[in-house]
Structures are given as C-alpha cells and as structure tokens.
Amino acid sequence: MDVSADTLRSLHRTMLTIRLFEQRVAREFRTGEIPGFVHMYIGEEAVAAGICANLRDDDYVTSTHRGHGHCIAKGCELDAMMAEIYGREDGLCKGRGGSMHIADFSRGMLGANAIVGGGIALATGAGLAATVRGTDQVAVAFFGDGAANQGVLHESLNLAAIWRLPVIYVCENNGFAESTPAAYATSVADVASRAAGYGIPGTIADGRDVLEVLAAARDAVARARAGEGPTLLEVKTYRFMGHFEGDPEKYRDDEERKELTANDALGSLEARILADGHASEADLDALRGEIEAAVDHAVEFARASAFPDPSTIERYVYPEQVAQ
Amino acid sequence: MDVSADTLRSLHRTMLTIRLFEQRVAREFRTGEIPGFVHMYIGEEAVAAGICANLRDDDYVTSTHRGHGHCIAKGCELDAMMAEIYGREDGLCKGRGGSMHIADFSRGMLGANAIVGGGIALATGAGLAATVRGTDQVAVAFFGDGAANQGVLHESLNLAAIWRLPVIYVCENNGFAESTPAAYATSVADVASRAAGYGIPGTIADGRDVLEVLAAARDAVARARAGEGPTLLEVKTYRFMGHFEGDPEKYRDDEERKELTANDALGSLEARILADGHASEADLDALRGEIEAAVDHAVEFARASAFPDPSTIERYVYPEQVAQ
Amino acid sequence: MAVATERSLSMVNAVGEAMRQAMEADPTVIVMGEDVVGGAGRGGSKENAMGGSFGATKSLYPLFGGTRVRDTPISEAGFVGAGVGAAAAGLRPVVDAMWADFTGLAFDQIYNQAGKMSYMFGGQVRLPLTIRVAMGSGLSAAAQHSGTLYAIYTHLPGIKVVVPSTPYDAKGLLLEAIFDDSPVLFFEHLKLYVAKGPVPQDPYRIPLGVAEVRRAGSDVTIVAIAAMVGRALEAAELLAGEGISVEVIDPRTLSPLDEETILGSVERTGGLVVVDESPPHCSVASEIAAVVGEKAFDSLNGPVRRVTAPHTPVPFSPSLEEAYAPSVQAIVDAVRTIC
Amino acid sequence: MAVATERSLSMVNAVGEAMRQAMEADPTVIVMGEDVVGGAGRGGSKENAMGGSFGATKSLYPLFGGTRVRDTPISEAGFVGAGVGAAAAGLRPVVDAMWADFTGLAFDQIYNQAGKMSYMFGGQVRLPLTIRVAMGSGLSAAAQHSGTLYAIYTHLPGIKVVVPSTPYDAKGLLLEAIFDDSPVLFFEHLKLYVAKGPVPQDPYRIPLGVAEVRRAGSDVTIVAIAAMVGRALEAAELLAGEGISVEVIDPRTLSPLDEETILGSVERTGGLVVVDESPPHCSVASEIAAVVGEKAFDSLNGPVRRVTAPHTPVPFSPSLEEAYAPSVQAIVDAVRTIC
Ligand SMILES: Cc1ncc(C[n+]2csc(CCOP(=O)(O)OP(=O)(O)O)c2C)c(N)n1
Ligand SMILES: Cc1ncc(C[n+]2csc(CCOP(=O)(O)OP(=O)(O)O)c2C)c(N)n1
Ligand SMILES: [Mg+2]
C-alpha cells in the first residue's frame, strides 16, 4: 500500500503513544495508586491507530473497557486521561468514570463502556444523528470478539443496514474474552463472515499490519461518508498483557503467545520507517523521549489533581439543563 | 416426496383442525365474548403441521403470540385450549394466560409468548436440558420474520451451534410484523441466510407445500436427534387474516393478498389427497363435520366453564413447591 | 388545573399534538419505533401511517417524512440504544417502545447506558431522550402487555419518570420531556387514551416535579397515580357523602417527585392513602409512604395506607383482572381505616 | 446463629461448597456462565478452571465435567433465557451472571419470562432457576459494575431475592435457592467475599423468608442488608457505649421478606432505622419503612429512618465512592435522631 511518510510517522506516533501510556499505567497500577481495574491495549495499537487515522474530529467513536487506545487515537489529551484513570477532578470525566468510562465528547469520543457490547448501539445512534442532520460524519463502534456474541450487534447491523447508516463496526478479535477463547465461544472462525447475513460488507484486516487496518478502514469510512451504509470490519489482533492487570492468565498457551507477540505491529512499523528512511534511529529515540516526557507529565498532572469533593457526589446525575 | 397416505391424512387433519378452530375463534371473537387479543394462524397451518409431524410427545416447542396452530399440531386438547382463550378455570392455564400464553407442559408445549422472540432462548434451554440428560429429545422454537431481528436469536443460534444443541429454529416468514413488511425491516431477503454466520444449516421451505415443510423439518429433526446440532429453517408463508382480529390492514396490497391466498396449502393438500385417491369428497366432508363438532364442543365446554374465582388471584405466582 | 378552553382532545391525540409541535419547533426531534410508519412507508398512501399501536403519532409521517419518522425492526435493545446514541450525538429522539413490559428488552440500554452516562462522564453529555410506552391493566392483554414498571424506573438514578392522568397534562408534560436534557420514561395508561379533556391548541409545557391537587380536602390525603387518579376522585366523591373531606393529589411525575406538595397536604389532613396499580413491594406507593412516614411523622394521625395491585403478574381472565387494580371500593375502605 | 463448628470459610468458598454439594445431590443441577470453566475447557489443565470472576465455582469443572459446567459466550439474554428454558424443561440451572448490573441485558428473560411463567401458565411449570450475581460498591469498579439492583427484583412478582451477609448463610441459602422451584436472584456482595466465618461441612439449608436477629437490643431496631449488616453491628457497638441498646436484624431474603420478625422487633423497641446500599427511591429501605409505618404505626415512637446511598450511580473516584454507601457514622446519626 502506498502511504506517505507523514502518514507512517503519524501512525507510529499514535501507536507508540498508546504503548508508552499503557506501559506506564500498568506500572503505576501495580503501585496501588490507580483505583479499580485497568485493561491494557498493548499489542492492539494498530487497530485504534489504523482506524482513527481515517476519522475527523467531528466523527464519533464508541469504545470498550479496553479504551485507552481509542481515546489516544481519537486525540484525547494525555493529562486529562491520566487524571481520569487516577480518579481526579481534572480528569476527562472529573473522576466520576475512571478507566472503564473515559469519554471526551469534544473529540467525538462517546465513552469507554464497561458493558461488553455497550457501545455498539450507541455508535449506531450517532450514525443516525449524522444521517438525520445530513452531515457526512461517521461513527465507529469498537468491540471485542466476546462482544460480537451480544444480540445487540445483530440488531444494530440489521438496523444500520436497512437505514444505510454511516457506521463502521470494528471487531477487535484478540482471540479471548477474559479467559474464554473466541474459538470456543464464537461458532465461526471469522466474525466478519456474519456480515453476509445483513447484506453488508464484512472485511478482515491483519492487526499485525497497521497499513492493512488503515486501508480496510479507509474503504469502510469512504463508503459510510458516501451514504452507502455500514461495514463490519474485523481486525485479527492479540493482547500482549492479561485481560486486566493482575490476571493470572492460566488460560494462555505460552507457545501461541510467543509466536504472536513476536509479530508486533509497532515493531514492524518502526522497522519499515527506518528501512524506508523516513526516520533515523535518533529520530525515533527523540520521539520516544518526547512521548515519555508527555506521559510523565500526565502522571504528574494526575497526581497533582485533587480528588473530587465528596460533597459533590450528587452532581451530574442529570445533565445540567441548558435553557431552551 | 414419498409420503404415506396416513401421513398425508394426518397432516390434513391437523391443518384442517387448525383452520376450523381459528375460523371459529375469529367468529366468536367478534361477538365480544373472548377477552383480549387473538392472532389468527389461518394460512400458515402447513408450518406447524409439517414441523410437528416430526415431533414426539416428549419433544418441546416454544411458540408465539400466534400460537393456536402450534398447540393443535403438538396435540393439545381443543376443549382446554378454547377454555383458556375464553379465560376460564378449565383452560390449559386455568384462564391466567389466555390466547397469547397458552401452554401445555404435558405435551411439551412450553408456551405461546407475547414477547416477540420470547420463545427462542427458552427452546434453546429445553434443548440444553435434553443434552444434559442425554435423551434424544429435540426442541423447536417457532418465531416470526419480525422476531428474527431480535438479538436473542443471534445469541441463541451461536449458543446452540457451539453446544450442538438439538434445537430447530423455525422462522415463520409471513412477510409482515404487524404492519411492517419484512422487506423493509430485515436487511436480507432470506432469514435463513443468516445461518451461515453461525456455521449451521439454513434451509428454506415453501409454506404453501406442507410436504416441503415436512421434509425440511425431517432433516433438521434427524440432525438434532443425532446430536449434530441446530438448524435454522425458514418457511415462507402468508397470513390470510389481519395481524390480530380487528386489524384494519391498511398496509396490505390487495393484489399480493389475492395471489398468495390463492395458493392455500390446505387446499392443495386436499386436492392431492383426492387426486391420489387417499380419501373421497365424502370422507373429507365427514372429517370436516367431525372437526366442526369437536370445535363446537370446545366452545360449549369453554362457555360452560367458570371464570376463575377472584379470591384466587394470588395463586400460582410461585410454583407450588414439591418437597425435596 | 387546565386552562379554560373550548377544545377537547383524547390523551392519544394530545400526545400526537405534542409530538407534532415538538417536531415543528426543533428539527432535531425525531421519532422511531415499531409500526410508527407502518404500511405507509413502502408505497402505501401517506395517510395510512399507523402511528404506533394506538395511532398516537400517525400525523407525523405525512408531515415530516421518513428521515425523521422511522419504523424500526423489532429490536428493542438496538433501537432504544440507537436512541441513546443519537441523543448523545445531538438529536432529541422520541422512541416509541409500545408497552412498558417491552422495555425489559432494552433495560440495559436504559439502566446502564442512558441512566449512567451523564454521571459517569462528569456531566459532559446531554441526553434528551424520551421513551414513550403504554402501560396498565384493563384490556385483558395479560401478563406481558399490562405491567406498569414505573417503580423500577423511579428507582434508577439518571432517569426521569412521567405518568400523566389527563390529556392536558399529557401534552404539556410530553413537550417538557422532549425538551428536557435527561432521559425520560413517559408512561401512557391505556385506559386513559380515549377519554377526552380540555387541551389548548398552542404548545405549552408543564414542569417535571410539580404535583397537581385534583381535589382539595381537609380530612385525608390520597395520592394516586395515572389511571388511579380517576378512581381516587370517585372514592373522594363517595366519601364526601359520608362527610369525609378528601384531598386528591396527582404527582404527575414520579422522578422527580414533588414531595413538598404531598407533605404539605398531609401536614394539613393528618392522613394519607397512596393508590398505585403496581405490585406493592418497592413500589412508588411504598416510596411515598416512606417519605411521608419519615418527613411528616408528627402530622400523621394513623398509618399510611397503600392500596396497590397484588404481588402478582397481571392475570388474563376478566374475573381476575377486575380484582387486580385497586378498586374505588378498596380506596374507600382504606380511607375509612384512618378517618 | 451459626451452628458451633471449628471450620471457617470465606463466602466465596461457602458458595463454591454449596454449588458442589447441590451438584452431588442432584444430577439435574448444572452451572453456566462466562468464564466458569475458562482456560481449562480447551485442553488446559482442569485445575485451571476459573470458576467465574471470583473463582467461586472453580472446583466444579474438574469434578463434574463439561456437560454440567459450561462456559457461555457473552450473551446474557441468550444464556439466562436458556437457563429459564432448561428449568422449564426439568433442570435446576445455576446461572452465573457475574455482576448484578449485567442482569440488565437479561431483564426481559427474568421479568417477562421467568417471573411470569408459573402464573401465566396456571401453575403447570416449576422453574428452579438460580441466578448468582456479585454486587455492591467498594472496589472502585465504577457505575456499571457496582449496582445492587435487588430493589428491582424485589418489586417483581414471581422472583425471589436472597442477600446473604455471612458465609454460613450464603451456603445454606444457596442450597435452599437451588432446590426451590421458583426463580431466585442470589446476590453476593463483593465486600463480603473474603471475610471468613464458621461454615459446617455437611449440606444444610436455610429457609427463604426467615430473618436473623444479629444482635438483640431493646431501644431501637436496625434492619440492614448484606454488607450493611456489618456496619449496623459496628454502629450498634458504638451506640451501646452511649447506653443505647440496638437490635440488628438481617432479613437475609428480601422476597419473601420476613415482615413478622421486623414488626415484632419494632413493637418492642419502638424505633426503626433501615440501612440499604441502594439508591433511595422505591428501594427495599422504602419498602420496609412503608410496611412498618403501616403495620406497626402505633408502636413507633418516631419516624422510620432510611439510611441509603444517594440517588446517583456509583462513582469511580475513591473520594466519592467512600461517600456512597451508608457509613457507620450515618447509621449512628440516624439512630440518634430517634433515640
Ligand atoms: C455485559 C457484560 N458481560 C460481562 C462482562 C465481564 N467482562 C468484562 S470484559 C469481558 C471480556 C470481553 O471480551 P472481548 O469483547 O473479546 O474484549 P477484550 O477484553 O478481549 O478486549 C467480560 C466477559 C461485562 N463487563 N459486561
Ligand atoms: C418485544 C415485543 N415487541 C413488540 C411487540 C408487539 N408486537 C406483537 S406481534 C408483533 C409483530 C410480530 O411479527 P412476526 O414476528 O413476524 O410474527 P407474526 O405476527 O407475523 O406472526 C409486534 C411488533 C411485542 N409483542 N413484543
Ligand atoms: Mg477479546
């Protein structure tokens, strides 16, 4: 695929930012400072990066419990993200949501979601909003292989198909739902094969190659913007870490893990960038340093931010009404 | 298809019983004596008859709001059915359920269901019960084209596929869900085409030919009994009456109706039986008389049965516990 | 009380008028649900639009067309969820979910998504979603088509609950609900659909959280919900004959609940009967009894009486269904125990 | 009170033992849910069975195998519905639905199917289905993993609701629930999972609908639910220091509710505080307050106090979550207002 150096570098920056952000979250989580649960996106960066590279700020995404990567790829600020993960008042959601409920409506990021499959219908609705307004915005629903067995996917694919909604349903098939293998829980090898039952395109991209993801998403987004309706896009990927930080991972096969983590999309992209001469080792080191500094800053920012005042516990239950 | 005279006559008896029972219910409904709503199965008799001819008493079916035909085909007594439709104490459900909730567990008839799609998961569970017990019972879920868009179908097909459950999912595609055409609401022409997305057989039978239904169901039931798993079987059919009695039916095309009602499966079957010499006109008249008498009896029985005593309103909320 | 007017409408038509006026006023208001368009969508005459099970919205498709008035497949989770997403993305969707019982299929979308979003996201989203449903017993529609369920939605933070008892209120409350930025469950009692009442032509709004005193009285207060308001008024009339002066309050919205009006009344009358067509446990009747028992304890001359349906699904047979919802007699009897 | 015994188990292990003993006793008992088997199913060592999110049932797969112990896809409506169907067809399924909040996805199956079947079908079906869920705040699991929801299930006819507060009760009530012929929602508070308590080895059952007096007292009654029982006992201890004698009642099941024990206690003490970790409206706290306000009105010396969570989803940040569930201090304060 023919992509510009800028595109390659931009994809790389996004993926590396996700990687370094997540590594830091995992590390800090182990200190006990981060409350709740965190689910790492490490190994899957190519999916969010490849998809979101095709999106504008006013496009929508809905995300999952494993949502940090989607946020970063959609342009959320690291400081406010980290503060949210730390449960602080300066977080994107003022500390009310945490890792599993990060959202940034200013970037069209309509929320991580701790209900597996929870974002699928929401993205369908966001696509409907674009259609009714007559804009060419699109909406992307990210969800996992486990979520693909939720009935709401079926309902949403059918609805989006008959209404030709500008929605891209992105199944991040990382082979597992917690400990349960997709090979057990899903009756077919490819979730994308279900698209035929809705009369919509079902495509598969290899998540070890961000350019393949980019290309598949480009087609789906173009279709959606042109009013030609939804696509089900399955990306085969692999999560390098446990389901959540602290997962004993007894369900994993060490062989499989070795093989799949060896094909790291981020590593391949770096190799290509170097080989094509789009950046030098020094450039990459500098970039890494820059991102590490930004992540450091985010952690500092989060730590410096106050915890929400307990007396405000009843705020935001209902949206604060805007006068009509 | 090679079928015995007995089979033909038995299918005919079932279909004619449904037809005459339903015509009588519709007539009595107009008098105001039957409470609530009734949804007529007229025109669709071949589906219930063709499917249930393959079932044993200990097999299970789950049904829909349009459930009288399934009851009759599964062997329920007309008297107790009619009394239920009339809301009487001698009804199958002691008048608590009515037309939309007729059930007869003694015949494996696990209930009509007023939630569209409500029986689909239940049949899946009945199939699971057979599997766990190690019997060769099967379960049939009847549902409409409208119900086919409920997420629970997707969930159930996937579950039945991975567990190889002995369940036959029968979509009675009569072209409409209330006023909404299947051609509008369902993104593909054939619900059966969705089976491929679950790795299970999806077959289509023409509901104007009961023998086609019989044959398709025979294969599916054999597969299920042999432990080979579920089938999605779509029967193309047509309802001759309104969605419910009283439906103004403004959504129907008179042309279409004329064409489709002309191809009545019951009429064709009668013609074949006569042509093949399996019965004479006189035989058929006698049969009709016999069934009409049985339906008369059922109406009399229903009318003679008492209304439930209001003081028993709190009974049956919880099953009456059997000592362990 | 209703503004003086010549015009009389049924609740079903008042709802339709509110819908039309909302859609005229704001292009982001859309409506979707099963059989909202019906046969009219595919080539049939526009005038044949069904407007949902009870025809409330049949004028909309001819006026506003298929972009804003949409039939949905039978996929409650999917289309209610799409309503939530569309609201989050800037529309004001009105979803017709047909019957309260069917919201069971979309419960996750309402409870885990719509009800929690504003809070989880720290107030960054407005969620102007209205879900309309029919409810109630009385048509022998049996257990899966007769439930009230408003108690459940009243329990849920982030959701508002509206239960109009007159055509006038239905119009004003529905217009308010549609322009409210929170998710609102709007319950229409099927026994109230046809009776007519005065309804002004021009759009107007009734704020959520403001009860209405339907009859003033001094000896005892009755709070009654939706179709029970009429029965409470009948009971009040009967009791007046015995010299018992009954105040009847219609809360009109259950979440928020106008505690003040109820407490104020009980402080004057010293007695309370709550009439609710739902099963008793964790019901709105229990909630109101608990609030009054806690906040007006010293005013109470006797126990708060709850007159509710039994702890059963709604039975089919008319002989049983008759005995299901609180009767005028049961209300009268309850009042007598404390007066 | 617990039978004297040497052995101590955590609630999570008490639940596992009840499950094992039920499966030993009756071949129709099966278990299904997400990650009940986990990695062990596909070739992994049997001992690696996950036993659900909290490992409660990890001994089952090695003992009973894949026919009776089943991982499900993430399809709550589908597999809970299959549980209903399997129960109707003669099994005694125990469905692990992970968290109370997730039952939202299966709400139709529970409400419209399981809860109504026996009634609609005139008593011809037994529905011995148990649905186990974790619930409660305290782990910063945020709004979609912390809800209690038992109020909603208590509202529903046809459903029974169990909320154990000790390992002993968890075992005895779970065995009872599994062998009860009605659908039972069995709530396990995650804050109670690890603390140990005495649990006899042999199977035993605790009837549904029988409360337990956790501490006898004479000045005021506290009814507390699940994790709130411990806080109520702490509050009672503090108040004892001030000379206030508190009786603490653990209802153990909310549907059926042991009204008699609660009423009997209030008749002696003259005061009631109800402690409930749910949002307040139409809560179990409201229900108990209403029952007591109605049936023990003459015994009450002051208003029934409800100490509940606020009308909000569960917040993520520890600073807010700390303020969510009723604190010992809040219970003490509430008691002081009436003693
Ligand atoms: C409705 C619901 N059911 C179950 C869970 C518990 N749960 C959280 S993540 C998860 C697995 C999700 O798998 P998948 O969709 O493949 O996403 P992945 O974690 O692999 O990214 C499960 C079962 C949940 N959060 N919500
Ligand atoms: C969950 C649910 N949604 C909506 C309805 C209202 N309703 C009753 S029957 C029906 C149409 C069903 O169509 P289909 O499944 O094709 O069955 P048919 O009536 O054609 O036999 C609808 C929408 C319902 N009863 N349950
Ligand atoms: Mg996965």
Ligand SMILES: [Mg+2]
């Ligand atoms: Mg149909």
